[in-house]
Amino acid sequence: MSLLTINGVTKQFVTRGEGVLAPKATFTAVDNVSFEVELGETLAIVGESGSGKSTTARIAARLLEPTSGTVEFDGQDVTRATGKDLARFRNNVQVVFQDPFSSLNPRYTIERIVTAPLTYQGIAPKGGRRAFAQELMERVGLNPDHCQRYPAQFSGGQAQRIGIARALAVNPKLVICDEAVSALDVSIQAQVLKLLMRLQRESGFSYIFIAHDLAVVRQISQRVAVMNKGKIVELGSRDQIFSDPQDEYTKTLLAAVPRINPEWDRRRRSLGRAREAS
Numbered sequence: 001m002s003l004l005t006i007n008g009v010t011k012q013f014v015t016r017g018e019g020v021l022a023p024k025a026t027f028t029a030v031d032n033v034s035f036e037v038e039l040g041e042t043l044a045i046v047g048e049s050g051s052g053k054s055t056t057a058r059i060a061a062r063l064l065e066p067t068s069g070t071v072e073f074d075g076q077d078v079t080r081a082t083g084k085d086l087a088r089f090r091n092n093v094q095v096v097f098q099d100p101f102s103s104l105n106p107r108y109t110i111e112r113i114v115t116a117p118l119t120y121q122g123i124a125p126k127g128g129r130r131a132f133a134q135e136l137m138e139r140v141g142l143n144p145d146h147c148q149r150y151p152a153q154f155s156g157g158q159a160q161r162i163g164i165a166r167a168l169a170v171n172p173k174l175v176i177c178d179e180a181v182s183a184l185d186v187s188i189q190a191q192v193l194k195l196l197m198r199l200q201r202e203s204g205f206s207y208i209f210i211a212h213d214l215a216v217v218r219q220i221s222q223r224v225a226v227m228n229k230g231k232i233v234e235l236g237s238r239d240q241i242f243s244d245p246q247d248e249y250t251k252t253l254l255a256a257v258p259r260i261n262p263e264w265d266r267r268r269r270s271l272g273r274a275r276e277a278s
């Protein structure tokens with residue numbers, strides 16, 4: 001049985017009308033999308049800007065209700081779950097967003113931020129909040145003594161590690177990474193990717209990994225869904241998608257990946273390391 005099943009999901013938005021030149025209209029952002037995520041796997045969703053990746057992710061996380069179709073988690077239909085059922089689902093499905101700073105309250109200490117998911121649910125960690133926060137910090141490769149600091153005292157890569165620590169606090173079964181490494185420098189990106197892969201090996205949860213960057217997707221995913229204009233045009237194993245794409249749009253997307261100049265990449269990496277160290 002799959003962990004998550006997205007079944008024929010469609011999401012329409014009604015755009016605000018602005019007079020006769022731009023009348024009110026219905027826009028289909030996600031169009032009859034279906035896929036499954038197995039426990040322990042990483043499914044990447046790729047596609048150009050506006051193709052519907054984030055809307056699909058938000059529906060999968062129940063941050064948005066679909067116009068039609070269903071979302072099943074662990075065999076339960078959670079499409080319109082409320083109350084305790086929704087709370088249980090939210091425990092199991094965590095989201096890591098693109099901009100780490102915008103999702104961390106600048107006025108809260110890291111200890112308060114990473115333990116917030118427990119606070120919402122009235123759970124008191126056994127050894128106390130401080131020890132729990134310190135353990136999470138260690139798991140994501142941050143100095144546990146820094147848990148009394150504030151978000152502004154961390155670099156972008158470190159802030160994203162804090163976002164990941166917060167997601168792990170409730171022991172989720174599925175983590176949705178929505179462009180989670182896109183805002184980071186290449187070398188920091190590589191470190192965070194390594195961290196995400198290590199955490200998955202340790203805890204066995206699944207990822208839905210949304211990204212523009214196909215090199216990143218190739219590194220982390222086992223299966224890839226390609227979206228175009230709200231539809232999944234192709235879904236297959238990573239190797240099939242990258243070595244033997246069937247759909248014309250997938251072929252175009254792969255052909256558009258720039259070739260990296262090794263010297264330029266080396267410089268970017270050392271610059272990134274220097275920034276992270278400072």
Ligand SMILES: Nc1ncnc2c1ncn2[C@@H]1O[C@H](COP(=O)(O)OP(=O)(O)OP(=O)(O)O)[C@@H](O)[C@H]1O
Pocket residue numbers: 013014015027028029047048049050051052053054055056
């Ligand atoms: N709340 C909303 N109201 C109206 N239109 C929306 C809303 N949210 C998203 N859209 C539109 O739906 C389409 C899909 O957006 P979505 O953010 O899912 O795409 P995306 O593939 O994630 O793009 P990006 O990579 O740029 O984040 C876009 O055309 C977007 O403008």
